[in-house]
Amino acid sequence: MAEHxxxxxxxxxxxxxxxxxxxxxLSYVGQKPGWAWITPALLALVGLVVxxxxxxxxxxxxxxxxxxxxxxxxxxxxxxxxxxxD
Numbered sequence: 001m002a003e004h005x006x007x008x009x010x011x012x013x014x015x016x017x018x019x020x021x022x023x024x025x026l027s028y029v030g031q032k033p034g035w036a037w038i039t040p041a042l043l044a045l046v047g048l049v050v051x052x053x054x055x056x057x058x059x060x061x062x063x064x065x066x067x068x069x070x071x072x073x074x075x076x077x078x079x080x081x082x083x084x085x086d
Contacts, residue, residue, distance in 0.1 A: 014039045 009017065009028060017025040018040055029036045 020041055030078055
């Protein structure tokens with residue numbers, strides 16, 4: 001951490017060090033006044049958006065499969081539509 005406390009890190013260095021040394025980088029960002037925290041926050045936000053976009057089709061397929069399994073386990077319909085048993 002001594003190497004980061006004396007030198008100022010630019011945005012590219014922050015992005016690389018967030019992956020390489022996240023604890024050290026977040027400690028550095030926490031010590032700096034102003035807007036230094038915005039780069040790690042945006043990196044995390046972009047990562048979450050990309051993850052959600054990439055996993056949405058798979059999650060949708062899994063949810064559909066689960067609903068189909070639940071529907072297959074239900075008894076067959078009785079023909080009544082008012083909700084009362086026969």
